[in-house]
Amino acid sequence: MENLASAGRWERHRRIFEEYLEGLRFTEEPALERLQEAMRYSLLAGGKRVRPLLCMESARLFGAPPERVLPSAAAIELIHTYSLIHDDLPAMDNDDFRRGRPTSHKKFGEAMAILAGDAFFGEALTLITVRQEGTCEQRLGVVQELASSTGVNGMVGGQVLDMDQTGAGGSADPGMLFMIHRYKTGALIRSSARVGAILAGAGEEGLEAISRYATELGLCFQIVDDVLDAVGSSERLGKRAGGDAERGKATFVSVFGLEGARREADAACERALRALGRLEGRDTSALGELALFVRHRGS
Amino acid sequence: MENLASAGRWERHRRIFEEYLEGLRFTEEPALERLQEAMRYSLLAGGKRVRPLLCMESARLFGAPPERVLPSAAAIELIHTYSLIHDDLPAMDNDDFRRGRPTSHKKFGEAMAILAGDAFFGEALTLITVRQEGTCEQRLGVVQELASSTGVNGMVGGQVLDMDQTGAGGSADPGMLFMIHRYKTGALIRSSARVGAILAGAGEEGLEAISRYATELGLCFQIVDDVLDAVGSSERLGKRAGGDAERGKATFVSVFGLEGARREADAACERALRALGRLEGRDTSALGELALFVRHRGS
Numbered sequence: 353m354e355n356l357a358s359a360g361r362w363e364r365h366r367r368i369f370e371e372y373l374e375g376l377r378f379t380e381e382p383a384l385e386r387l388q389e390a391m392r393y394s395l396l397a398g399g400k401r402v403r404p405l406l407c408m409e410s411a412r413l414f415g416a417p418p419e420r421v422l423p424s425a426a427a428i429e430l431i432h433t434y435s436l437i438h439d440d441l442p443a444m445d446n447d448d449f450r451r452g453r454p455t456s457h458k459k460f461g462e463a464m465a466i467l468a469g470d471a472f473f474g475e476a477l478t479l480i481t482v483r484q485e486g487t488c489e490q491r492l493g494v495v496q497e498l499a500s501s502t503g504v505n506g507m508v509g510g511q512v513l514d515m516d517q518t519g520a521g522g523s524a525d526p527g528m529l530f531m532i533h534r535y536k537t538g539a540l541i542r543s544s545a546r547v548g549a550i551l552a553g554a555g556e557e558g559l560e561a562i563s564r565y566a567t568e569l570g571l572c573f574q575i576v577d578d579v580l581d582a583v584g585s586s587e588r589l590g591k592r593a594g595g596d597a598e599r600g601k602a603t604f605v606s607v608f609g610l611e612g613a614r615r616e617a618d619a620a621c622e623r624a625l626r627a628l629g630r631l632e633g634r635d636t637s638a639l640g641e642l643a644l645f646v647r648h649r650g651s
Numbered sequence: 652m653e654n655l656a657s658a659g660r661w662e663r664h665r666r667i668f669e670e671y672l673e674g675l676r677f678t679e680e681p682a683l684e685r686l687q688e689a690m691r692y693s694l695l696a697g698g699k700r701v702r703p704l705l706c707m708e709s710a711r712l713f714g715a716p717p718e719r720v721l722p723s724a725a726a727i728e729l730i731h732t733y734s735l736i737h738d739d740l741p742a743m744d745n746d747d748f749r750r751g752r753p754t755s756h757k758k759f760g761e762a763m764a765i766l767a768g769d770a771f772f773g774e775a776l777t778l779i780t781v782r783q784e785g786t787c788e789q790r791l792g793v794v795q796e797l798a799s800s801t802g803v804n805g806m807v808g809g810q811v812l813d814m815d816q817t818g819a820g821g822s823a824d825p826g827m828l829f830m831i832h833r834y835k836t837g838a839l840i841r842s843s844a845r846v847g848a849i850l851a852g853a854g855e856e857g858l859e860a861i862s863r864y865a866t867e868l869g870l871c872f873q874i875v876d877d878v879l880d881a882v883g884s885s886e887r888l889g890k891r892a893g894g895d896a897e898r899g900k901a902t903f904v905s906v907f908g909l910e911g912a913r914r915e916a917d918a919a920c921e922r923a924l925r926a927l928g929r930l931e932g933r934d935t936s937a938l939g940e941l942a943l944f945v946r947h948r949g950s
Contacts, residue, residue: 378803383830387803387811438769443761462742463814466765467807470737473772474802481795488787495794496780503773504677504686508766512686515762531682 361638365408365418369401372422373429378475390460390468391475394433397451402573403544404429406642410548410562413634421551423483424494427476428544431498434472435507435540437465444515445599486551493550501539510536517602524602532602533574534567541570561630565639568624573646575617578603580650582610621647660937664707664717668700671721672728677774689759689767690774693732696750701872702843703728705941709847709861712933720850722782723793726775727843730797733771734806734839736764743814744898772801785850792849800838809835816901823901831901832873833866840869860929864938867923872945874916877902879949881909920946 373395378388404425408418440447440455441462448458457465480494500506513532517524524532545566549559581596582605596603604613624643628636672694677687703724707717739746739754740761747757756764779793799805812831816823823831844865848858880895881904895902903912923942927935 379808381804381808383812383815383827384803384808386815387808391803434769438765441762441765443765463740464811466737466740466742467811467814470733470768471803471807474798474800474805474807477776477794477798478802481791481798488791492780492787492791492794495776495791499773499776499780503777504683504690504770505680506773508770508773509678509680509683509686512763512766513682515766516682516685528682 361409362405362642365405366401368419369404369408369422369425369429373426376426378471386460387464387468387471390456390464391433391471393459394437394456394468395430397453399429399433399451401429403432403541406541406566406569407544407548409638409642410545410566411552412548413562413631413636413639414549414552414554414558416548416552418548420485421548423479424547424551425544427479427484427494428498428540428547430472430476430479431502431507432540434469435502435511437469437472439511441465444511484551490551490553494547497543497546497550498540501543506535506539507537510534510539514601518599524607526607529602529604529607530571533571537574538567538570541573542566558631561627564627564630565624565643568620568627569643569646572617572620572624572643575604575613575620576646576649578605579610579613579617581605584650617647660708661704661941664704665700667718668703668707668721668724672725675725677770685759686763686767686770689755689763690732690770692758693736693749693755693767694729696752698728698731698750700728701945702731702840705840705865705868706843706847708937708941709844709865710851711847712861712930712935712938713848713851713853713857715847715851717847719784720847722778723846723850724843726778726783726793727797727839727846729771729775729778730801730806731839733768734801734810736768736771738810740764743810783850789850789852793846796842796845796849797839800842805834805838806836809833809838813900817898823906825906828901828903828906829870832870836873837866837869840872841865857930857933860926863926863929864923864942867919867926868942868945871916871919871923871942874903874912874919875945875948877904878909878912878916880904883949916946 376395378391379385407421407425407428411421412418436450437456439445440450441457447455449455453459455465456468460468476498477495480491480498484491484494502508510532513528514536517528517532542563545562546559549562554562578596581603596606604616608616621643625640628640675694677690678684706720706724706727710720711717735749736755738744739749740756746754748754752758754764755767759767775797776794779790779797783790783793801807809831812827813835816827816831841862844861845858848861853861877895880902895905903915907915920942924939927939927942
């Protein structure tokens with residue numbers, strides 16, 4: 353996010369977050385070192401950290417020090433990482449590379465990849481229940497938030513929907529396309545912002561506004577991802593470009609065309625900025641610039 | 652558990668539990684019906700329900716109506732079911748049958764089996780955070796308990812350890828064997844009893860005693876499982892008998908011999924009964940008979 357005027361704040365969040373993540377250990381049992389290694393291999397592969405950084409900035413926006421929400425921000429990244437590991441499996445997307453490195457099952461074998469993914473969920477909950485500061489209600493609220501965005505009606509359901517229409521030649525109807533995104537990616541991005549807000553004690557109205565912002569940000573992010581996949585270079589993405597089309601996956605480009613997809617991205621970005629307008633009196637500059645950055649990355 | 656004198660109480664728990672489980676729905680989205688079907692296929696395959704029933708009886712022991720803990724008891728069974736689905740996968744134990752029916756991946760395909768397993772974790776948390784009665788501290792305590800018994804230092808770690816020594820010709824050292832069991836199966840059985848106690852507001856001493864009981868019960872259960880696998884018929888187990896030896900898996904029989912394993916089972920059963928002795932003034936008859944039933948099942 354080096355193009356942002358508010359880059360200083362994001363860079364600070366990122367530095368603090370990477371340091372926290374790097375310091376995480378899940379076991380002291382030597383016989384489980386290989387499992388821990390597999391987990392850290394995927395966790396520390398240098399992702400964009402959109403979800404945890406959004407969580408931290410949302411906390412800051414509502415008056416909490418971003419450091420305070422680190423355990424929950426990390427929990428979210430653990431859950432996101434588990435979903436990437438499982439999505440890459442041979443039975444799913446069958447990807448050999450992610451972020452320019454062999455995927456977990458290529459490096460550690462399929463069984464270990466499944467289990468490393470599985471282990472992340474329990475460890476995420478331990479971070480929230482043992483390490484996260486806050487009232488009991490806040491922490492239980494975080495668990496509830498992540499439960500709903502990662503189960504049948506969230507991330508996992510979204511992956512099922514995505515698989516179901518893969519191979520259909522990219523011709524899903526727009527309604528289904530939005531639904532897949534909302535379940536598969538949107539729900540957890542929305543939760544990331546909400547978790548920061550919940551832990552900062554945001555009121556109903558603030559929570560509503562930040563949820564709306566994050567929903568539109570997530571949508572914009574996905575559309576731009578599809579656009580970049582269609583036109584971008586493999587090098588820039590760290591994975592095969594054009595992979596979606598190759599698989600016959602419905603994307604915002606296959607459904608709306610390249611120009612149509614760009615217009616949808618613009619509209620989502622605009623709605624995200626409008627949602628921030630409802631947070632009068634708070635410094636939303638970093639979130640505003642993030643939305644613009646997400647819209648224009650890669651171009 | 653039809654041989655128990657206190658069968659009436661267990662049968663009542665079981666009837667209530669099965670009814671609750673049967674009534675669970677995870678989504679109303681028609682496009683996700685196949686996922687829900689896969690989840691219910693494995694969930695309603697007629698397991699022994701040791702964990703949820705133990706949770707209910709533990710709650711009753713400490714003065715709460717067993718009905719009150721149904722959401723958490725079900726959450727535990729969901730998590731147990733997810734572990735069975737993933738353990739059966741081709742990359743893991745590669746089992747085609749479970750409880751006399753095709754395993755999830757044989758019936759629904761490998762991708763759906765992975766995802767059905769994944770979905771159970773989020774849904775389990777939703778049951779605890781949304782449906783479970785109790786104070787916030789109690790419910791967060793339940794989440795923490797299950798987080799620790801299902802992550803790296805619990806169920807998932809145990810499966811990794813188990814895989815690591817499979818193919819070693821059944822010659823693990825006894826210390827490793829106990830450790831595998833404690834992580835893979837013991838931790839969640841122990842948690843099942845603790846969750847019921849936590850929700851019933853049991854004190855430190857009661858929690859300690861019931862934890863000890865459940866630890867020994869779980870150990871006894873595993874040893875007897877190994878014995879039955881070595882001598883039992885496929886018919887009775889609903890899966891291939893002798894499968895452990897075939898895979899070169901270390902078991903209590905391969906390490907201690909058949910008679911040695913039976914002695915270990917006796918000792919564990921005895922320690923379980925002794926732990927109940929510390930719960931003076933409470934009606935532990937059903938738990939005592941359960942320990943004896945677990946010890947002598949199949950013989």
